[in-house]
Amino acid sequence: MIVADRKSLEEILAMVQEKHKILIVGCRGCVTVCNVGGEKEVEILEASINLARKTSDQPIEIETVTIERQCDNEYVAQLKEGINTYDAVVSLACGVGPQFLSEAYPDQLFFPGVNTTFFGGAVSHGVWEERCQGCGTCIIHHFDGLCPVARCAKSLLHGPCGGSSDGLCEVSKETLCIWDMIVKKKMEQGRLNDLLTVMEAKDWRSARDGGPRRSIREELIP
Amino acid sequence: MRLSYPPEIKVIQVPCTGRVDIIHLLNALENGADGVYVAGCLEGECHYRTGNLKARKRVAYVQKVLAEIGMEPDRVAMFNLSSAQGKRFAEIADEITARIVALGPSPVNKRSKTHATV
Numbered sequence: 592m593i594v595a596d597r598k599s600l601e602e603i604l605a606m607v608q609e610k611h612k613i614l615i616v617g618c619r620g621c622v623t624v625c626n627v628g629g630e631k632e633v634e635i636l637e638a639s640i641n642l643a644r645k646t647s648d649q650p651i652e653i654e655t656v657t658i659e660r661q662c663d664n665e666y667v668a669q670l671k672e673g674i675n676t677y678d679a680v681v682s683l684a685c686g687v688g689p690q691f692l693s694e695a696y697p698d699q700l701f702f703p704g705v706n707t708t709f710f711g712g713a714v715s716h717g718v719w720e721e722r723c724q725g726c727g728t729c730i731i732h733h734f735d736g737l738c739p740v741a742r743c744a745k746s747l748l749h750g751p752c753g754g755s756s757d758g759l760c761e762v763s764k765e766t767l768c769i770w771d772m773i774v775k776k777k778m779e780q781g782r783l784n785d786l787l788t789v790m791e792a793k794d795w796r797s798a799r800d801g802g803p804r805r806s807i808r809e810e811l812i813p
Numbered sequence: 814m815r816l817s818y819p820p821e822i823k824v825i826q827v828p829c830t831g832r833v834d835i836i837h838l839l840n841a842l843e844n845g846a847d848g849v850y851v852a853g854c855l856e857g858e859c860h861y862r863t864g865n866l867k868a869r870k871r872v873a874y875v876q877k878v879l880a881e882i883g884m885e886p887d888r889v890a891m892f893n894l895s896s897a898q899g900k901r902f903a904e905i906a907d908e909i910t911a912r913i914v915a916l917g918p919s920p921v922n923k924r925s926k927t928h929a930t931v
């Protein structure tokens with residue numbers, strides 16, 4: 592899923608500082624699963640903004656709604672009614688959400704309430720980790736299912752580098768060296784020889800380097 | 814045991830403090846409570862194992878929100894005591910009331926009433 596972190600209340604309060612009536616829009620997709628932009632978090636943000644504005648004697652009117660997915664025009668269209676009656680709209684979806692909303696409702700101002708961080712999953716309750724960076728050409732089968740593109744700080748296809756020590760990456764004591772894990776796993780599985788194969792230079796044009804990407808499925812186009 | 818505690822306190826009973834969510838604490842403050850405190854079982858003695866530990870983290874989250882908006886984080890607190898400690902319950906009630914009275918009325922309503930939640 593796409594993982595995000597809620598923006599600080601301070602930042603969000605600054606966004607809506609001059610506004611008197613706002614809408615907070617949640618999304619039932621990834622941000623609900625990573626507990627940052629679902630119905631519950633929408634309520635918490637509403638209560639927090641309300642409290643902040645009440646204590647500073649600048650009351651604000653807040654309405655909330657959580658739609659199925661903000662990255663889907665079919666659901667975005669459900670907001671049509673009354674969307675322009677707000678001074679601003681805060682979206683708690685990933686960065687895709689406020690963009691789809693802005694495209695659908697060009698007269699309204701949309702603010703992102705979260706910082707979109709990575710594609711990953713929860714490794715334990717309350718802890719999410721990056722696993723993929725959407726490079727457009729998946730090669731993890733060469734590395735026993737571990738992705739060095741997203742999980743090695745240098746995206747090395749032959750590793751580890753000299754910075755690997757005690758299983759940790761040189762960038763931080765919190766970061767595991769994925770190459771240490773790849774080598775260990777290959778050794779455990781008796782497949783260390785696989786790593787003698789020289790990987791061809793990766794074609795980064797399928798990744799972000801080739802510019803914004805687009806997926807077209809002819810069979811689905813009406 | 815006939816013990817009294819400050820009449821300003823409004824007790825809200827829940828089956829376990831694990832039921833108390835961030836939104837409940839925020840809503841109480843939003844609606845004008847001068848303070849909210851959660852009285853849970855002793856740590857390690859939750860019938861549902863971790864209800865009181867979860868409540869403590871939620872209280873900490875709300876304290877962080879209050880700090881961010883310039884409201885005193887001490888208006889929210891967590892206490893742990895066993896259901897057999899009636900005397901301690903009354904003491905905590907006195908303690909939290911004194912603390913909240915010292916902070917003064919909530920900036921939300923500026924009324925001099927103290928509400929608290931258990």
Ligand code: SF4
Nearest residue numbers: 723724726729730738
């Ligand atoms: S190789 Fe590319 S597509 Fe595959 S997991 Fe890594 S970043 Fe994602």
Ligand code: SF4
Nearest residue numbers: 743751752755760768
């Ligand atoms: S220490 Fe490991 S993860 Fe870090 S940059 Fe080097 S090979 Fe990559």
